[in-house]
Amino acid sequence: MKTTTNCNRRKFLKYAAIGIAGAVTYPSWTQAAGKFTRVNTPSDDFLPDVEIELTMNTADVAILNGEKTRVWKVTGKVITGDSNILDNNEGTYLAPTLRFKKGQKVRMILNNDLPAQSILHWHGLHVPANMDGNPMYAINRGETYIYEFEILNRAGTYFYHAHTHGVTARQVYSGLAGLLLVSDDQEHALHLPSGDHDVPLVIQDRSFDGQNQLVYSANMMQRMQGFLGDRILVNGRPDFVLPVATRAYRLRLVNGSNSRIYKLAWDDGTPMTVIGVDGGLLEKPEQQPYVMMAPGQRRELWVDFSGRAVGAELTLRSLQFDIDMHGGMMGRRGGMMGHGMMGHRRGMMGGMMSVSTLPSGSDYPILKIRVAKKEQGDNTLPKALTPITELQTKNAANAGKPKTIALSMAHMSALLNGRSYKMDDVQPDEIIPVNSLQLIEFDNGFDGGMHGMMMDMPHPMHLHGEQFQIVKREVSAHVTDNYATVSAGLIDSGWQDTVLVMPGEKVTILKPFNDFKGLFMYHCHNLEHEDMGMMRDFLIK
Incomplete structure (x- = not known):
C-alpha cells in the first residue's frame, strides 16, 4: 500500500x-x-x-x-x-x-x-x-x-x-x-455470557452548558490536571440504568474519559470478579474489593445476578481515593502545597484544581443495575480462562539495563525523560531492534526525580503496538499511605497496553516489539497531558 x-x-x-x-x-x-x-x-x-x-x-x-x-x-x-x-x-x-x-x-x-x-x-x-x-x-x-x-x-x-x-x-x-x-x-470454547448478556459499558465524564452543549475548558489548570466533567455518562447516556435478568453477565468496562481515574466498586460490598484486562481474558478469574481504571484501560467483569430478587438494585460507584498525590505541588505531603499553606490535606493546589463538581478521587455513582426479570442460564464461572505465556526478564535484549522513562510535569510542561513531543525527533535511546523484547521502567518520582516545583500526578502510560506484561511495582516510602487507597484495585495480570503509574512509583514492564518496523508512540493517556507533549515515538528498525 x-x-x-x-x-x-x-x-x-x-x-x-x-x-x-x-x-x-x-x-x-x-x-x-x-x-x-x-x-x-x-x-x-x-x-x-x-x-x-x-x-x-x-x-x-x-x-x-x-x-x-x-x-x-x-x-x-x-x-x-x-x-x-x-x-x-x-x-x-x-x-x-x-x-x-x-x-x-x-x-x-x-x-x-x-x-x-x-x-x-x-x-x-x-x-x-x-x-x-x-x-x-x-x-x-x-x-x-x-x-x-x-x-x-x-x-x-x-x-x-x-x-x-x-x-x-x-x-x-x-x-x-x-x-x-x-x-x-x-x-468461544469457554461459553461465557454472550448476546444480550455480554454488555460493553463505556464510562465517560462530560460538562454541558444551559443549552445542552458540550463545554470543554482548555485553561491551564484543566490542562495540567486533565479535564474533569461534571456528569458521568455510560454508553453516551446520563443516569444510566442497566436492566438485567437473574443470571450471569459479562460486563466490559471501558474508561473512555479524558483524564478521570475511577475506583470502581459495588455499593453493597460484593467483590469484583475480574476476568479480563486490556489485552483480553486472564488465565483465571481474580476477585478484588474494587478495580482501578485509568483512561484507556479496559476491565471485564463476571457478575452473577441469579441470587438477587426481581426489583433488586445494585449501584456501581467510584469510591474515594487519596487526592494528595493527584495535583499536589512540590511532591511531598509536608511541602508548600501539601499540609502547609491551606491547612488541610488537599492543600492549595488541590483546591485550585478541583474545577469539577465531581473532583478526582471523590465518591459518586457511575450506573445502576436493576434486576428486571427471572431467567435461567449457565451461571458457572470457569475456573480457568485462557493460557498466557509469561514473558521472562532474562529474555529481554536489555535485561541488565532497563530502558528508563522518567515522567514529569513542571513549568506548564508534561515531559518524558525531560522531552516534549516533536515529530521526526527520535533520540538514540528511542531506537529499538525489531523482534526484540525490551525491559522498560516508568519512573514517576520513585527515584527522587520529582522536586522543586514539579507536580505529583498519576500517569496512565500507553504504548502503541504489541501488548506488554507488568513485571513489578516499586513504591517510594513517602507515598505508601496514599498508595494504599488504590493498590488493591491495580490489576497487573495478563496482557496490558496501558498502565497506571502513581506518584512516587516505578513500574517495570516487558514489552515485545515484534513483526513491524516504523514509528510507534508511547504517551500518557491523560489526553490533556498527551496534547501538552507527554508523548514520544519509538523507532523500531
Whole structure:
C-alpha cells in the first residue's frame, strides 16, 4: 500500500480556530457533503474478509432532556462482510462498535468530513506502523485514509479514538471514540455470557452548558490536571440504568474519559470478579474489593445476578481515593502545597484544581443495575480462562539495563525523560531492534526525580503496538499511605497496553516489539497531558 504522510503534520490543526463541539458555533459548511480524495491507495494483494467505510462528521444527538447536543460523530457501513459486525450506536455520540475475529483481514476506509484534520488510532491492536493512526497521517476535511491490517490480537475489548496532534483530548471529548471487540476460538470454547448478556459499558465524564452543549475548558489548570466533567455518562447516556435478568453477565468496562481515574466498586460490598484486562481474558478469574481504571484501560467483569430478587438494585460507584498525590505541588505531603499553606490535606493546589463538581478521587455513582426479570442460564464461572505465556526478564535484549522513562510535569510542561513531543525527533535511546523484547521502567518520582516545583500526578502510560506484561511495582516510602487507597484495585495480570503509574512509583514492564518496523508512540493517556507533549515515538528498525 502506498501511504502519504500529511504535508502539514508539523502544524497545529488547520482549522484549530473553529474548535470543537460545545466550544463554538459551527458554520453551515461543516455539514457539506462532498467527494473524498484518497491520500493512500488500497493494496492489490490485500484481500479483505471485512471492508468497512467510516465517516467522521458533525451530528446533533439527544443526550439530555431538551435541546440536542452538537457532537463529532463517526458513522459506518459494511461494504464486505456480515452486517452484524458494525453497530452505529445510533442516538448517541459513540463511534460504531466493531466486532472482528482473530485472523480476519480488515480494510477500513476513513472519510473526514469534519472542520479539522483527524486520524483514528486502533488502541491495543498489533498493526503495522502506518496503520496505527500516528498523528503524522492525519487527513484534512474531504480526504480519505485507507487502513489494511490483519487482526492478530487475541479475543478482548479494544478501543479506537482520534489521535490528532495537539487536539486529541478535544476530539475524543467531542465523540471520536468507539469500541472494537475481538473474538477467537479459545474464548468461544469457554461459553461465557454472550448476546444480550455480554454488555460493553463505556464510562465517560462530560460538562454541558444551559443549552445542552458540550463545554470543554482548555485553561491551564484543566490542562495540567486533565479535564474533569461534571456528569458521568455510560454508553453516551446520563443516569444510566442497566436492566438485567437473574443470571450471569459479562460486563466490559471501558474508561473512555479524558483524564478521570475511577475506583470502581459495588455499593453493597460484593467483590469484583475480574476476568479480563486490556489485552483480553486472564488465565483465571481474580476477585478484588474494587478495580482501578485509568483512561484507556479496559476491565471485564463476571457478575452473577441469579441470587438477587426481581426489583433488586445494585449501584456501581467510584469510591474515594487519596487526592494528595493527584495535583499536589512540590511532591511531598509536608511541602508548600501539601499540609502547609491551606491547612488541610488537599492543600492549595488541590483546591485550585478541583474545577469539577465531581473532583478526582471523590465518591459518586457511575450506573445502576436493576434486576428486571427471572431467567435461567449457565451461571458457572470457569475456573480457568485462557493460557498466557509469561514473558521472562532474562529474555529481554536489555535485561541488565532497563530502558528508563522518567515522567514529569513542571513549568506548564508534561515531559518524558525531560522531552516534549516533536515529530521526526527520535533520540538514540528511542531506537529499538525489531523482534526484540525490551525491559522498560516508568519512573514517576520513585527515584527522587520529582522536586522543586514539579507536580505529583498519576500517569496512565500507553504504548502503541504489541501488548506488554507488568513485571513489578516499586513504591517510594513517602507515598505508601496514599498508595494504599488504590493498590488493591491495580490489576497487573495478563496482557496490558496501558498502565497506571502513581506518584512516587516505578513500574517495570516487558514489552515485545515484534513483526513491524516504523514509528510507534508511547504517551500518557491523560489526553490533556498527551496534547501538552507527554508523548514520544519509538523507532523500531
